[in-house]
Amino acid sequence: MPGANARALDKARGLDADVLILDLEDAVAPDAKPQARAQVAAALQAGGYGRRECVARINALDTPWGLDDARALAAAGADAVLLPKVESPAQLDALARAFDAAGAPADLPLWAMCETPLGFLRLDAIAGHPRLAALVVGTSDLVKDLHARHTPGREETLLARSLAVMAARAHGLAALDGVHLDLDDDAGLALACEQGRNQGFDGKTLIHPRQIAAANAAYAPSPGEIAVARKRLQAWRDAQASGQGVAVVDGSLVENLHAREAERVLALAAAIAAA
Structure with missing residues (x-):
C-alpha cells in the first residue's frame, strides 16, 4: 500500500x-x-x-x-x-x-x-x-x-x-x-x-x-487437500497405535513425513477458517 x-x-x-x-x-x-x-x-x-x-x-x-x-x-x-x-x-x-x-x-x-x-x-x-x-x-x-x-x-x-x-x-x-x-x-x-x-x-x-x-x-488448502490430509493423518495415527511404522492410504505409503505435512496443512486450514 x-x-x-x-x-x-x-x-x-x-x-x-x-x-x-x-x-x-x-x-x-x-x-x-x-x-x-x-x-x-x-x-x-x-x-x-x-x-x-x-x-x-x-x-x-x-x-x-x-x-x-x-x-x-x-x-x-x-x-x-x-x-x-x-x-x-x-x-x-x-x-x-x-x-x-x-x-x-x-x-x-x-x-x-x-x-x-x-x-x-x-x-x-x-x-x-x-x-x-x-x-x-x-x-x-x-x-x-x-x-x-x-x-x-x-x-x-x-x-x-x-x-x-x-x-x-x-x-x-x-x-x-x-x-x-x-x-x-x-x-x-x-x-x-x-x-x-x-x-x-x-x-x-x-x-x-x-x-x-x-x-x-x-x-489456501483446497477441500480435497484438507480431506486427504485428514485421511492420511488418521491412518498414520491408527498405524502408530497398532505398532506399525507406516500406513497405506489409497495405495500410497504414509510415513512420518507425510503425517507432519498433513498436520501443517490442517493447521493452515484452521488458521484461515479462524480468520
Missing part, C-alpha cells in the same frame, strides 16, 4: 489480506517521502487493521530517507519492518541498531527484500540473521539487474526463487513470492500464484487489491 496515499491506507483496513506492507520506498516519489512517513506512522498508531499484520517497508539506510524512516516508525506499532535490497547481514545489523537507538521494541522483527544478484548469492548468511522473520522476493528488480525478460513461465527467476525458499526453510523463515505486474492478466496471475505455491512459498506479494482473491485461492 503506497504510504503517500491516505485513502489506500484507510481502505487496507477492510481488505482480505493477511499482511499489509505500508510502503515508503518504491511506491513513493522522492518529494512525497516525508508525507508518506508521517501518514504511515499515523496509520500504524491509529490501528484498526484487525488480524492483518502491518509491515512497514522503509527506504534503505544509505538513502537520504532511511534513518528518518527508522526513527519515525520505531515505536509506531508495526508488526515488522521490511528493508529493501538486502545484500548482507551487516545491513540488517545496521537497521537493528537504528531501531534500538530510536526506542523500538527489542523483539521487532525484520524482513528482508531479496532483489539483487548479490543478495541472492548471499542468502544463506542473510537468512541466518537472528532478527529476521521473512524473506520477500523482489522479482522486478532482479529481472532488471539480470538483463533478463519477464516470461509467462518465469523461468528467468526460477533459480532465485528456489534459493529464497531453500534459505527460508533452512532458517525457519516465511518466504513470500514476488509481484505480478500486469493487473489485466488474470490468467497469468493465477498461474504465478500456483507456481509459487507449488514451489513452496508461503504467500505472494501483490500490488493491487484485485489480486488478493487469486492469491488466497492458490495458497
Whole structure:
C-alpha cells in the first residue's frame, strides 16, 4: 500500500489480506517521502487493521530517507519492518541498531527484500540473521539487474526463487513470492500464484487489491487437500497405535513425513477458517 496515499491506507483496513506492507520506498516519489512517513506512522498508531499484520517497508539506510524512516516508525506499532535490497547481514545489523537507538521494541522483527544478484548469492548468511522473520522476493528488480525478460513461465527467476525458499526453510523463515505486474492478466496471475505455491512459498506479494482473491485461492488448502490430509493423518495415527511404522492410504505409503505435512496443512486450514 503506497504510504503517500491516505485513502489506500484507510481502505487496507477492510481488505482480505493477511499482511499489509505500508510502503515508503518504491511506491513513493522522492518529494512525497516525508508525507508518506508521517501518514504511515499515523496509520500504524491509529490501528484498526484487525488480524492483518502491518509491515512497514522503509527506504534503505544509505538513502537520504532511511534513518528518518527508522526513527519515525520505531515505536509506531508495526508488526515488522521490511528493508529493501538486502545484500548482507551487516545491513540488517545496521537497521537493528537504528531501531534500538530510536526506542523500538527489542523483539521487532525484520524482513528482508531479496532483489539483487548479490543478495541472492548471499542468502544463506542473510537468512541466518537472528532478527529476521521473512524473506520477500523482489522479482522486478532482479529481472532488471539480470538483463533478463519477464516470461509467462518465469523461468528467468526460477533459480532465485528456489534459493529464497531453500534459505527460508533452512532458517525457519516465511518466504513470500514476488509481484505480478500486469493487473489485466488474470490468467497469468493465477498461474504465478500456483507456481509459487507449488514451489513452496508461503504467500505472494501483490500490488493491487484485485489480486488478493487469486492469491488466497492458490495458497489456501483446497477441500480435497484438507480431506486427504485428514485421511492420511488418521491412518498414520491408527498405524502408530497398532505398532506399525507406516500406513497405506489409497495405495500410497504414509510415513512420518507425510503425517507432519498433513498436520501443517490442517493447521493452515484452521488458521484461515479462524480468520
